[in-house]
Ligand SMILES: CC(=O)N[C@H]1[C@@H](OP(=O)(O)OP(=O)(O)OC[C@H]2O[C@@H](n3ccc(=O)[nH]c3=O)[C@H](O)[C@@H]2O)O[C@H](CO)[C@H](O)[C@@H]1O
């Protein structure tokens with residue numbers, strides 16, 4: 001009898017003890033008693049801050065509802081520039097349809113699309129406060145010139161047209177598609193996206209320009225991250241300075257008959273090394289065309305689509 005009573009007391013004690021510790025744990029983490037220092041937001045498997053204290057945005061590092069509500073009060077416009085020349089017009093439909101589903105949903109977005117064939121632009125239904133302006137540009141017969149030429153065109157666009165039209169700008173490749181949220185968590189003064197092939201490799205693998213003759217030169221052993229040329233953005237002023245500098249540096253290279261190893265991407269990397277971005281986006285914000293499982297990437301938001309370069313580009 002006594003033994004049974006003891007067992008009962010023991011079980012009751014266990015129950016009360018566990019409940020209390022559960023309550024304390026819940027209390028520390030709950031919205032009622034917890035705070036952002038004891039909460040769950042943050043990642044331990046990846047760096048979410050650069051050594052200069054810029055955030056690196058990964059799934060699990062931000063509260064989407066909260067950040068949406070903050071930016072909702074600001075009545076912002078996000079200019080988004082796209083280029084589709086030659087056969088790259090085929091990527092427009094998927095890009096625009098998926099962007100309407102995932103890209104700054106609920107915010108004012110103005111796409112500026114540069115193309116040599118305005119007639120080939122598909123009719124995609126845009127949401128409320130979503131605008132598309134098409135601008136005709138001359139065809140070019142080297143894909144490298146199309147890709148690099150974007151810097152000068154963006155520089156002029158910001159200078160001549162965007163001043164009172166937009167608050168932020170993102171410049172994105174068109175051979176891409178959205179699969180998940182890309183929202184206001186990406187906004188910042190100067191924003192770079194970590195290249196999906198180089199986020200988990202040592203620096204000596206980074207394909208920076210290492211020839212001293214090029215203006216994109218970065219000495220061996222230097223550099224922070226390797227950024228993709230397929231997506232970057234920020235405030236109008238900062239992106240204007242970036243595009244102007246890259247365009248000037250590419251002009252000097254051209255005058256010296258040298259082309260950086262990865263074209264404007266090399267110049268962008270040089271720029272972002274000496275002008276540190278205020279925010280970095282993880283490779284969730286530009287994934288690879290070849291699907292490969294990588295533990296740290298919990299969600300693919302935006303990705304290159306598979307393409308046959310020899311077939312879509314005007315030259316090799
Ligand atoms: C993953 C990544 O970082 N991608 C970069 C990479 O290759 P990519 O293979 O992604 O370059 P790409 O073929 O997509 O060309 C870049 C962009 O130029 C435009 N385009 C290009 C060719 C053409 O015939 N018509 C046309 O419209 C289009 O917007 C395209 O998205 O290197 C390029 C420069 O070396 C750029 O830096 C890209 O951003």
Ligand SMILES: [Mn+2]
Pocket residue numbers: 173174175230304
């Ligand atoms: Mn691309």
